[in-house]
Every structure is written in structure tokens, then in C-alpha cells.
Amino acid sequence: MGEGVKSRLPAVTAMAHPNLALVKYWGQRDAARQLPLNASISVNLSGATTTTTVQFDTALEGDEFELNGVPPAPAALARVSAHLQRIRDLAGSTACARVRSRNSFPAGIGIASSAAGFAALTLAGTRAAGLALEARELSALARLGSGSACRSIPDGFAEWLVGSGEDSYAVQLAKPEHWNLQIVTVYFDPQPKAISSLEGHRAAPSSPFFEARLQQLGETLNTVRRAVLERDFGTLGMTVEREALSLHLIAMSSRVAEQPQLSGIYYWQPQTLALIHAVQRWRTEGLEVYFTLDAGPAVHLLVEAANRAALLEAVGGALGELGGQVLVSAPGMGARVVAGG
């Protein structure tokens, strides 16, 4: 990055999508290094984007971070700054950076904004620092910012390999155009999470069912990987739906040491359950749709492209009673530079 040669390097802007886990990441073998206990499979959500601009500038006295036009909470700046430090260490630099990031979607609704955010930050930051990392290096670095961010680096469908350090990154399973799946995300007014995903990961092994989940995941991964590659929608959908339930059953049977008055971790809201029931009913009526849920109340509905209009009509009817908003995605691109760099 040539300290002293130039005080201000060119700004680089990168864009990334949040990704939706088809096989979930839940439980960490090493929290500090963001190493998971199990492999996971995801698809990028084309309908939601994070756009991040990074510029290193030796004139700055500290890192600056603006999210959606305003300075975020100090903890968010600290997390971004820690990630910039990883980039500086790689680049052999000491310059601070100005970071501006914007999400096209609200936070706290069950769409992983930190995944898109750290994927975009990793790409924009490394390029702005003059580095040109390979995809797997970018993915492993993004992982250190936020575990599942590693899955937002490749295009389309990705699998995050467990690994034990540098080899814990996501690889592409299939390109976006491989399968024009439609993902209709239904989300509700953000409610403060009683328990963060971080605490959920930490509490997971306290569930009496956690070992059984890990034992089953090998088969689940094989089934989902094959279903993606073969575009086998029925198998994909039912396996993904049961896998999402598995994560939530683990959460509901986990013990949170710091909050002994809670019997479990409840990410579902009543509207979540209403949609779970609606999906069973729609399928019984012949509309082949499946749900998945991340660690939040939003419900992601999967359909084949031919059924998108029918699903949107059914969802519209349900939302008349439930409230809520809708975001429509197809498999999205990975992180890419959109300006500068």
C-alpha cells in the first residue's frame, strides 16, 4: 500500500448480497476464529444488497464508519475496525480508512446483514489496500469478520467447508444461472432479538438434541448438495424445511447461561408460525412451496420460477391478516467491485 508514497489511496466500492442458508451454520468450534462445527450450504439473495466503499487515508486519525448514512453504534465501528486491521496486517499498512456502507434492506428481520456487510467490506477493503486476493482467500478473510460472510463471496450457491483456519472458506457449488429458484422473503417489523445469533451459537451445545443434529448433518449436506446440482426441487425443499426446523428446535432447547429465566431461545414470532402453517396448507392444496428460517422471525419461501406468481398471490392474502413485507430474490452474484479498484 506504499505508506508515505501517497497519503490517500483510491476509493473502491464493492457490492455483496446476504446469503440464505439451505443447510444452517449453528454452533462454533472456535468462536474467536469463527470456525463452525458443521459445513453449510447457501444461496445468495439477489433481491437484497449491501454496497460498501472503502478508502484508506493516512490523514485519518482513526477508522470512520457510516452505515446507511449515519454513524453506527460504537460496537459496530469496533467490529469494522478490527476487520480493517486484518486487511492492514495483510497489506503491511497502518493507514486508517473511511468506510461507507448502505443496505437495501432493514436490519434485524432475519436477513443476515452482517454476511453481506463483511463480504462487501472484505472485497472493497482489500482492493482499496492494493491487495488482489483469490476467491478462497477473500472468503476465509470475510469469515473472520462474520462467519457466514464467507458464503457471500462466491456467485450463486456456495458450500462453506468446515476447515481449521485458512482452509475454512466457502466454495461455489453452482452458478446463479444454474437454477432460477425464486426466494420470497416475508419479514415483519423488526423486534429486538432477546438473544443474539452469537449467543445462540454459544448456547447450542447445551441442547440435549445438539449431538443428534450434528450426526444427521452429513446426510443432510449430501442430500442438499445433490438436490442443488440436480435441480431436484422437491427433495431440496423438504430437506431444507426440516433442516431449518432443526436449527430452531436446537435453539428452543438451548440454555442461555446468562438468562436463566428463559427456558429456551425463541426466534419465531406468532406471524412466523402462521406462515409455517400456511406453507403446509398451500402444499396440501397443490402449491409446491417450502420455507426456511434463519435466526430471526423472517420466513424465506422457496418456489420454482413457474410458481412465483401463484405464491405471491397466496402470500398477499396471508399478509392481509399478518402484516409484513415481501422481498423477492433469485440466486444472486457473489461479492464484486462496482467502482474504483
Added chain:
Amino acid sequence: MGEGVKSRLPAVTAMAHPNLALVKYWGQRDAARQLPLNASISVNLSGATTTTTVQFDTALEGDEFELNGVPPAPAALARVSAHLQRIRDLAGSTACARVRSRNSFPAGIGIASSAAGFAALTLAGTRAAGLALEARELSALARLGSGSACRSIPDGFAEWLVGSGEDSYAVQLAKPEHWNLQIVTVYFDPQPKAISSLEGHRAAPSSPFFEARLQQLGETLNTVRRAVLERDFGTLGMTVEREALSLHLIAMSSRVAEQPQLSGIYYWQPQTLALIHAVQRWRTEGLEVYFTLDAGPAVHLLVEAANRAALLEAVGGALGELGGQVLVSAPGMGARVVAGG
């Protein structure tokens, strides 16, 4: 019963309460003989009753059954008639019977009407047939009518021992007056169950978590038994709440062979989940209340007597939004004869 001596024996009326499982019965080792895979612990609900009158009469050409003043569906008559046949076999009789039964509470809301019904029928029927069975014989016989009915025979708190036949019955753990627990049952408009409890039992072993549940139940039973005997409300409540969740997590991860379009069995309604959240919040705010759920949407709230008024006020506030009705119980008596016999 002296066939030919007298054509019409005296009518006997018995009363029984539904019981609320503190440790649940879920999964059968022998469906035909109603033998469970695990022991269970319950308390009778004083606030709900079934009152049943049985009269054997050689003039009848078939068994007659009236429930809440009307003839029930043919399947219900067949089930009652099969139970009367067990009683006739014991009494060495062939006389048919007239059965009138009345519930003080609605069916299909998550309060086990069949438990109270078969407990009352067993007691009224055996006495009307001139038999005087011991408590454990009554309990084992009631079990053949509906598994959990065996727990409505003893007074107060009961434990159903697994057994392998005649030795599968419920014994009293503590009398009703041992502990003036209050049980506030919140129920909603009955909705047709997509999946009956019977199918739920059958599907349970298909859950990848079922073995883990069975393995944990020994400890759960010991904890709940001790908590009842020592009136340790905090331990009882949290253990019972997690145990109820365990049943529902098994149901949600079970596969129903006949309905492959369902990913699991969902007994919760959105209101159920709203109350699960409310209980966590109430506890955080200092009101010590715990929930349990049977295989239906009703929520049973446990409090110590001193907190009953505070709980009813909190529930009243929640029901303003959710709708629903409330039934208040203390530990109830077992099955007893109230007229004739």
C-alpha cells in the same frame, strides 16, 4: 353380574378429571395394549370434569352412548363399546349398557377429554357391573381405553409406570392437598387437529431427536418427582416447561408417513407462541410462571397460589389481544363414584 337374575342393574355415576402431564407420554411400545415407551407424571385438573353414568340392561340390543346430550360419532361409540366389552369380560356378563357422559369443558382444545372420559367410564362401568376393582386394577383397565386415562384414577399427582401389561398403571405420587399449585389453562377456539395424538405417538420414533429425548427422560422424571414431593416450584416449573417443549420439538421433527406434504406435526397455533413469549417476559419481570402444553394449542400456566391473582391479571391483558378463554384448576381428586354403586 348374575345374568337372568335381574335384567337391569342399578346405574352408577362416576366423576373424573382430565390430567395434565408434567412429564409427557409420547411414543408407544405397543399401540394395541396402550403401553408407553416412557413413564410419565401428571396432576389432575380440578377445574374440568367428566361425569359418566353407566347402566347395564339385558333388554338393550346394543350399547348406547350419549356425550354431552347427543349421540357421538360411530367411532366414539365403537371405542366406548370396546371398553364396555373389557368390563363385561371381567364380570362374566353379556348385558349391553347405556352410557351418558358429560364434559364441563370443550373437546379438541388441548385438554385430554379422553383421559377423564375413560377414567370415569372405567369406574362407573366396573361398579355398575358389580365389580370392585383395586385402584391399580382400575388404572390398568382405564389405560386400555385411552393410555393417559390411567393417570386420572389416583387422587392428585400420579406417575404412570411403564410396565408391560397388567403392571402398566399409575400410582399416586402425592395427594391433592400436598401442594396447592394453581393451573391456569388458556384455550382458544377449537381447530381441527391435522394430526391426531394417536398419529403423533406413532410418528414420534421417526424424529431424529427421539432417542435423545428418551435418554433424557430418566433424569427428567427423577427431577419432577422430587420437585413434586419437595414442593420445589422453581425446579418443577422450568423442568416441566422444557419437557413440554421437548414433546413439541419431537412432534415438529416427526414424519407422518400418510401425509408426506407435511414437514412435521405442528400443534402450536400463533396464540400458543404468543403465550410462550409472554411467559418468558412475565418471568423476566418477576412473575414466576411456567407453561406446559399437551398435544394441542392450549397453554397450561403453572403458578404458586400466592401468584394466582397476578397471573390472571397478566393473562387477562394478553387475552385482550389474543382472544381465548381461561380455566383455573388446583390439583384434583381421582375418579370417584358420585351416585349409585
